[in-house]
Amino acid sequence: MILCEANMLTKKRLFIGALAGGIAAFFVFKGDRLTAFFGAIAAFFGAFSVNEIVAIVGVILGVASFFLTWYYKEKNHLLLKAQLMQQGAVSAILKQDDAS
Known part of the structure; x- marks a missing residue:
């Protein structure tokens, strides 16, 4: 019984780690677009x-x-x-x- 609970806890930690990795990858991908957006705004204001x-x-x-x-x-x-x-x-x- 204790072995089964430890196995479930390991799976839960693995799931949480995978979920956190997915969320981090999402923000990294969106962060690239966000950086490009603010870079374009800075270039626009710098040109005039x-x-x-x-x-x-x-x-x-x-x-x-x-x-x-x-x-x-x-x-x-x-x-x-x-x-x-x-x-x-x-x-x-x-x-x-x-x-x-």
Whole structure:
């Protein structure tokens, strides 16, 4: 009985060691990609001056602002159209739109 328990304990340790090795191999493989990713970011920032990076970020934020404004204006127009179909009072809807 004790021999059987010792054998199970050895198998359990072997399993835990294999599992730890698999997890370590996974992180080593992902670590290579992670290092390459941060290396690419460092190379990107190293290729431009601060003024150029600020200009790039400004253009990206400007385009994002344009699309967000367009998206929410479209949603607002659809809501106003639904209210117009339900209530039918154009002046009340226009006053509500001007207030917001």
